Amino acid sequence: MQKERTISGVKQIDEPLVRKKKIKNNLSMPRSRKIFIALMLAYPVLHFLVFWLYININTFVISFERFSFTEGKNVFVGFMNYEMFFRNFALPSSATLRHAIVNSILYLPFNNFILLPLSVVCAYFLFKKVFAHRVFRVVFFFPSIISIVVLTMCFSFMFNTQFGPVVKVLQALGWESLIPPNGFFGTPGLTQGMIFLYCLWAGIGYNVVLLTGAITRIPEEVLEAGRLDGIPMRKELFMVVVPLIFPTISTLFITGSMVVFTLFLQPMLLANGGPNGTTYTIAYYIVDMVNNNRLEEAATAGIVFSIIGIPIVQLIKWLMEKITPQVDF
């Protein structure tokens, strides 16, 4: 209840300590507002229904089917595709799949413990306006805006054994022994290393842009306080900057972990999965099956790897949320 009183001739209204919330009946809101809300919701809901729900349900269903030429349609085969998947796994013919699993797992430490720390360091130095920082910023970011097809072509030309500039430089320096006889993209093991190098070269710019943005938002007085205390750059980076931008690092860590199950263009365009299938990834293996019209097997592999992958990614997400400090500035 409001009470009215007069102080020094001015009418005052006493508000109750707890204001009652006015609950509006949504049904009575203006029509234009309803349309606006419906439109705002329609796109994400539709997107979710079509590109997540429908596709995932369909994939699940297909994994229990097989095309029958006698019936001219997909027929239910129970767990046959799954049995075949696991039975074939140990056969020599599944060497490519085994390579795909190992390579995909390797992308996790590569992305999170090599690429990400390097990106943090690069972003910090760009923030510190090192010499030619503007040029470096463009150079780092440039690969992120060029088509991956062009970029992989440039990269493989650079290391080509017949006319690549890297090889020419090594020859000029008398370091021919460093040139692998099967080329940089034809030597098992080294080719995977070259793909990682490409991912580093092409991927660092994206991370740097996000991390530089996060560093820029750190209040100047925080950094200034550190400087007044005389802390060196190393300490400023690891004890001030990194903790303050940890939410961004955490996000990049999670997205970097998810790449394990989605990356396929790089090995496809740089090495065509070779040599001898040693650079395949899980995603490339599935894409390859889809392109070869083996949808049921692709769906089965997709479901198997989702069952393994989803808990891992969720665990990483949970862990990162646990260790990420609350940062407010």
Add this chain to the structure above:
Amino acid sequence: MKKFFAAILAFACLFTVVGCGNLEKSGDPNHIWIAFAETGFGREYLEAWIEEFEAAYPDEEWEFELEGDPQMTGQINTRLSTNNEIPDLFFGLTTNWQQWASRGLLADLGEVYEAPVDDEGTTLLEFMRPGTENFGKVNGKYYAIPWNDSAAGFIYNKAIFDQYSLTVPKTVDDLYDLCDTINALPVNQDSDKNNDIAPFAWGGQVISYWDFVVQTWWAQYEGAERYSEFFKYETVEGFQQEGRLKALEVFENLVVGTDGVPKNSYSGAMGDSHILSQMAFLQGKAAMIPMGSWMETEMRKSIPEGFEMLMMPTPFINGAKTDSDGNPIQINASQAGDFFIVPKNAPNLEGVMKFLKFIHTKDMTLLYTQKTGSARPFEYNPLEVDGLSDFQKSCLEIYENSVTVYEFSQSVLAWQNLVSKWPGTGTPYSRMILDNEKASDLYAEMNSYVSQKWSEWQQIVNM
């Protein structure tokens, strides 16, 4: 502002819905939409066909829409299954298209097969080369037409052969000697590595290009009939053809080196793509390359002026089948498998059938050869075409003078993508080179794989 956002979101929703719907173009009887795999043959032949078609029907205003994409084959399944973005005609590369026919997604091309290809009334079915008549057949009806036929084998750099007085080898023993001769050339003995000439250029990223010669050796050894029988995939024993082992052994002797490094090949071949290996060949880094008749068209922009190359008949394997005179039989193991199909829901079925009948006439087949330098699998003499280059003539002479064998299969095992010519090993070549695995071990592994999987395959086939 709210209205502005609402309008943008409405458009976004609209695009999503439209993207999920069928964008087929319909209603225009003179519009033909062709979605084709734009490969080494380019699109010049297609433009020439269209020009001739329009000239043949001057009173009808035809409009053609060409959608070329090297990766088109990978799109066909999705587009047909979702009935979305359906053109009138697809040109695709080798895949198990039979599944689409079985699903009822393709139009019956019986009327095209029955149409005359010349003034004498020869039908397309009669025009087909022996061994290709059943290519497009599924459950007794015709749903596809073979696109391309080819000669494939070793292409050699004529200037290098002339300069060093090298002789085109007749047998694989001659080929081994030729490799030794090339390796012993002074340019390969000096300290300068930049002027080296390797016997072979090839790209490890497309190592299956070695199939072009290895399959020919296999067919030479087994004979055309036995080779064709293999692709029926009827019994486990049918896979155990000695010719496969013998052919792989020739590859082993020719290319497999030591410590995972190939011999008789330019440095770094294992890591190169087909384009890079072809570039190396054109730059004179190698004397020969296993390749097909489309090389000249594919590399047209990169061929140096005055560069001369020719295709050689694949040297005979020891033990090759002979004719009644005791001469080894020249065989061309065709890589044909690419196809034309018409979706059942094509927007302009009537128009596209008319176009298909037109482009399968003898004149248009000759035009195709003129524009691509390659043949189609029909009974005609591709060498009749004017203006062929020496390279194209060399390819077509091999094609004409050989018994061409095909790997088309009417087996559901092949249609289901369960078997291949190298079952269970992918392409065996890289394993032989990198892992030093013996041809005999791989041959045994393939046979063992087939034995293990046979009952599982039968279960799938009989579903």
